[in-house]
Amino acid sequence: MTANEVARRDTGDAAARAREQELALAAVVDIYEDGRGITVQAEMPGVSKDRLKVQADRNTLLIEGDMMIDMPAGIEAVYADVRATRYRRSFTLSGELDTDRIEASLKDGVLTLSIPKRAEFTPRKIEVKTA
Amino acid sequence: MFGSLFASFDGSALDEMRRIETELNRIFERVPSSTGIRSARPGAFPPINVGFTPERVDVYMFAAGLDPAKVDITIQQNVLAVSGVREVPVDASADYYRKERFEGEFRRVVTLPDDVDPERVEARYRDGVLQITLQRREAARPRQISIN
Numbered sequence: 001m002t003a004n005e006v007a008r009r010d011t012g013d014a015a016a017r018a019r020e021q022e023l024a025l026a027a028v029v030d031i032y033e034d035g036r037g038i039t040v041q042a043e044m045p046g047v048s049k050d051r052l053k054v055q056a057d058r059n060t061l062l063i064e065g066d067m068m069i070d071m072p073a074g075i076e077a078v079y080a081d082v083r084a085t086r087y088r089r090s091f092t093l094s095g096e097l098d099t100d101r102i103e104a105s106l107k108d109g110v111l112t113l114s115i116p117k118r119a120e121f122t123p124r125k126i127e128v129k130t131a
Numbered sequence: 132m133f134g135s136l137f138a139s140f141d142g143s144a145l146d147e148m149r150r151i152e153t154e155l156n157r158i159f160e161r162v163p164s165s166t167g168i169r170s171a172r173p174g175a176f177p178p179i180n181v182g183f184t185p186e187r188v189d190v191y192m193f194a195a196g197l198d199p200a201k202v203d204i205t206i207q208q209n210v211l212a213v214s215g216v217r218e219v220p221v222d223a224s225a226d227y228y229r230k231e232r233f234e235g236e237f238r239r240v241v242t243l244p245d246d247v248d249p250e251r252v253e254a255r256y257r258d259g260v261l262q263i264t265l266q267r268r269e270a271a272r273p274r275q276i277s278i279n
Contacts, residue, residue, distance in 0.1 A: 028231045028232055028233075029229055029231050029232070030219065030227065030229055030230050030231060030232045031227070031228045031229040032222055032225035032226060032227045032228065033225060033226050033228065034222065034224055034225040034226070039222070039225070041219075041232065043195040043196070043232060043259070044195065044259070045177075045193040045194060045195040045258065045259030045260045046193065046258055046259065046260045047258060047259075048258050066148065066152070067155070067260075068151070068258070069155065069191060069260060069262075070257075070262060071154075071155075071182060071189065072182075072184050072186070072187060072189065073184075074184050074185075075182040075183065075184050075189065076182060076183050076184070077180060077181070077182050078181050078182065078183055079167075079170075079179065079180065079181040079241075080180045080181075081173070081175075081178035081179050081180060081193075082178045082180050082191075082193055085151075085152055085155040086152075107196070108195055108196050108197065108256070108258065108259045109193075109194075109195030109196065109258050109259015109260065110195045110196040110259065
């Protein structure tokens with residue numbers, strides 16, 4: 001790939017990213033870790049299971065969802081704290097996490113992702129022998 | 132503009148979703164921030180949207196993971212108050228890196244038009260959104276007057 005091609009590609013990606021971020025809300029999250037792995041809990045009120053997308057590769061976790069809100073025809077907003085209809089948030093993963101075994105569940109707008117550690121990375125207690 | 136996201140959905144749902152998306156964006160985009168005397172600071176939990184039609188008023192509260200049994204909705208004349216507790220279970224054995232989720236008691240109050248009927252209010256909770264629908268009184272609706 002030539003330098004020009006790289007530059008062009010970067011500009012394109014950046015523009016696409018800017019557009020996506022402009023219209024998306026960042027889902028509020030809690031993230032915690034225990035011996036088994038990392039858990040992400042993301043709030044995405046208004047998103048049902050079929051409008052949720054969770055994508056993980058070795059390095060990146062991407063969470064996206066579209067809201068589906070029941071609204072009468074001809075409704076006019078008089079007040080709005082929420083001004084977008086989709087959520088989007090991404091995180092960089094680390095190598096010891098096993099992205100092939102992520103478990104996801106969605107309940108009342110809360111997405112819970114369990115990302116286990118690879119077996120060889122789960123902590124082992126090292127016993128100290130006394131002489 | 133939503134191409135990358137919609138790519139994962141099948142074609143039949145695509146058009147309908149685009150329509151809904153456009154509609155929602157049109158409705159909720161660039162609505163001025165409230166200066167109402169009962170309005171909460173930006174970012175207060177839960178975020179609220181309010182929409183009117185001539186027949187009804189809809190209040191949407193974006194509150195994921197709520198236990199409906201722990202939410203109290205009251206209406207006095209045209210003042211709607213929603214209070215409750217949102218509990219976020221904490222894993223005591225885990226190390227937390229981020230704790231952005233709101234936890235604890237909340238209360239939000241919305242002043243509605245004078246013509247809402249406090250006797251005809253419905254609330255439902257779905258996918259983390261609490262929707263409260265209030266009917267407006269007939270008399271307040273625009274009426275066509277014919278010329279004799």
